[in-house]
Amino acid sequence: MAEAGLDAVLVYGNAWQNDYLRYATDFGILEGQALAFILRNGEVTLYLDSPLEVDRAEVDCRDIEVIHAPDLVAEVDTALERFRNQRIGAAPHRLIPRRIAARRNELQLSDQTALLDRLLMGKLDAEVDAIRRAAQLADSGYAVFRQAARPGRADYELIAEIEAFYRASGVDDNFQIIGVGGPEVRGMAPPSGKRLKHGDMVTTELTPCVEGYYAQICRTLVVGDPNADQIKAFALYREAMEAGIATVRAGITAADIARAENEVFRRHGLGDYVTDQYTRVRGHGVGLFADSKPHILEDVTTRIDSCMTLIVHPNTYHPVVGYMVLGDVVVATPQGCEVLTETPRELFSV
Amino acid sequence: MRRGLMLRDESELPKAVLAQRIETARSAMRRDGLDGIILYTNLVQPSAVTYLTGFTPYWSDGLLLVTRTGAPVFATALSKRVAGWISSTNPLSEIINSPKPGGAIGARLAADGCKRVAVLELDRLPGGLYDEIIDAAPGLELTDGSALFASLRQKIDGAERGMIARADAIALSALAQVDPDIAKDAGAAAGLVEKEARLQGAEEAYIAVAADLAADARMIRMSAPRPLADLFALRASIAYKGSWVRRTRTFAKNPMRRAAVVRADTWFEHLASSISPGQSLEAQIARCVEELPGARVMSWMAESPIGSYPLQSIAASGRADHSNFGEGGFLVLSLQLKLDAMPWLGAAPVFVGS
Numbered sequence: 043m044a045e046a047g048l049d050a051v052l053v054y055g056n057a058w059q060n061d062y063l064r065y066a067t068d069f070g071i072l073e074g075q076a077l078a079f080i081l082r083n084g085e086v087t088l089y090l091d092s093p094l095e096v097d098r099a100e101v102d103c104r105d106i107e108v109i110h111a112p113d114l115v116a117e118v119d120t121a122l123e124r125f126r127n128q129r130i131g132a133a134p135h136r137l138i139p140r141r142i143a144a145r146r147n148e149l150q151l152s153d154q155t156a157l158l159d160r161l162l163m164g165k166l167d168a169e170v171d172a173i174r175r176a177a178q179l180a181d182s183g184y185a186v187f188r189q190a191a192r193p194g195r196a197d198y199e200l201i202a203e204i205e206a207f208y209r210a211s212g213v214d215d216n217f218q219i220i221g222v223g224g225p226e227v228r229g230m231a232p233p234s235g236k237r238l239k240h241g242d243m244v245t246t247e248l249t250p251c252v253e254g255y256y257a258q259i260c261r262t263l264v265v266g267d268p269n270a271d272q273i274k275a276f277a278l279y280r281e282a283m284e285a286g287i288a289t290v291r292a293g294i295t296a297a298d299i300a301r302a303e304n305e306v307f308r309r310h311g312l313g314d315y316v317t318d319q320y321t322r323v324r325g326h327g328v329g330l331f332a333d334s335k336p337h338i339l340e341d342v343t344t345r346i347d348s349c350m351t352l353i354v355h356p357n358t359y360h361p362v363v364g365y366m367v368l369g370d371v372v373v374a375t376p377q378g379c380e381v382l383t384e385t386p387r388e389l390f391s392v
Numbered sequence: 393m394r395r396g397l398m399l400r401d402e403s404e405l406p407k408a409v410l411a412q413r414i415e416t417a418r419s420a421m422r423r424d425g426l427d428g429i430i431l432y433t434n435l436v437q438p439s440a441v442t443y444l445t446g447f448t449p450y451w452s453d454g455l456l457l458v459t460r461t462g463a464p465v466f467a468t469a470l471s472k473r474v475a476g477w478i479s480s481t482n483p484l485s486e487i488i489n490s491p492k493p494g495g496a497i498g499a500r501l502a503a504d505g506c507k508r509v510a511v512l513e514l515d516r517l518p519g520g521l522y523d524e525i526i527d528a529a530p531g532l533e534l535t536d537g538s539a540l541f542a543s544l545r546q547k548i549d550g551a552e553r554g555m556i557a558r559a560d561a562i563a564l565s566a567l568a569q570v571d572p573d574i575a576k577d578a579g580a581a582a583g584l585v586e587k588e589a590r591l592q593g594a595e596e597a598y599i600a601v602a603a604d605l606a607a608d609a610r611m612i613r614m615s616a617p618r619p620l621a622d623l624f625a626l627r628a629s630i631a632y633k634g635s636w637v638r639r640t641r642t643f644a645k646n647p648m649r650r651a652a653v654v655r656a657d658t659w660f661e662h663l664a665s666s667i668s669p670g671q672s673l674e675a676q677i678a679r680c681v682e683e684l685p686g687a688r689v690m691s692w693m694a695e696s697p698i699g700s701y702p703l704q705s706i707a708a709s710g711r712a713d714h715s716n717f718g719e720g721g722f723l724v725l726s727l728q729l730k731l732d733a734m735p736w737l738g739a740a741p742v743f744v745g746s
Binding site: 056059070071073076092098100101114115116135137138139140142143182198201205208217218228229231232235320332366 | 393397398399404434436437452474476480504515530591598599610628693708711740
């Protein structure tokens, strides 16, 4: 803040986009919305509109001031009067409530999303340690998932097993989507009640959260023995993921990683399947948000620095076998990267 | 961000019910001289859009536009690849996948010649989306539509009541997994309750615990080992296909305290099933507690889905601003008692009137 010439920063958070708020307050919000002021002298004030969340914040965040603000926007709008003639930054810009955003000129409220994004992307050793622990839980969570997957079970029953395991293991949050079936499956989504049957591919990405930090793992399993097409396709995804991981080191760009993954698909005549018609990203940052910046895409030129944490996942639709996923979390180093997830890179069979 | 079963079932939520809800919204728009209403949705503010479409986002956000005629338009930053999934739970809307959903809605409003449009919770609308709408439809007058939408939610229909009842049955069954004679650890108990809820088809389950109720009545999200004291409480906030309830139960290991808990539970069920329309909730609670010897109400709160939140605090002890509820209304009542110096917590859904 001192370098940016800011006297205060206003951050917004909810259970979907909580990284900016968590970075400033260490509060993991679940219900309602929050705004927080961070002053240059280190004082933090957290405003919450849910009375249930206020109870929890008072216990979880003892070093900051917690205020119950049933009319959150009006109360923070009033509090902003204290900062007249001071320079205030705000993030994330897109989600700052309209009533407050409308006063940006009058209040010298500047968009500081990029500043916060830089802080969120570069990790301290303690942050990498938390992601390391989350990666271990991603591995053990996937072992629970494999154990739970059997013919006749519904997709949401697998999720139930995972979430129960995580709640009992100190994991407050998890982002998980799933795909069940064959060539008709074009992506992953929340469970819809599909029951597993022989021959189905079951894809999932598991994203447990430890102390606010997410790590992710993507794997594919087959109910029964995989067929020759599935084995051949999986080899391609593994080659692509390993090409991407081999590219990661401090100094390259996100585009370099995406290009390394996509070249493998192009070499095998599947270049169409790395476009946005079939896939979203070829990986992304992980940290206080499950889908952090930088997005690993061929047009994203963000530089990768040491201690940045990423998942490399060439997840996409395959025209013969359907949507397939494979991804590991890595931390970038000057020489390359350290892979944090340890689950074997196999097409599992259950 | 976790989500369980997300599925629309025609037998539970028929398209005709959604069409009727949209038509009721249109009647209110015509009454107020509006050309349309815009409703925002994301993971924590899904309920208004869920009510009108059946759709709840598991990720990202979006805007629903209902104008005087034609299909509602749902614009979202969710990728085009999941458009099929969105349609499966949002059967009546035209789906637009766009990195700028506000721009897409603004363009539609401009093309349709709309002049005056309400926005649910206008002050809280993300500023970025507001800017996109105004940039695409510069002459548009946007007004706050919160009161209009709340007027639609004063009474629930049969389909919603059925899904609330299902959510409540899941919550009760999940909390019944806790045996105070066996349960020793708060994290394990929370995991047990959540697993049962999800196995029964809960879309979401938030479990909170007061591990030592005599020492601290605050309910904390618990996912780590912590011993359960003689008196403890669990709250299960459960969603079933977009409909949310809360159930809180107090548990006692000591037989004498357990008898007191049973007494309070029975009294609370009676209270929850006898809330009358048109009367102050605070007064009704005060009258009813006289029937429970040795009891004193420490605090209470009523929540209802009158806006984008699944459950929004609309009245509470010391803040009884909206405490008169109409016939057919729905709320979740949470209550804290002292019963002969023993703390007790409860929460239950309430259908007002018959």
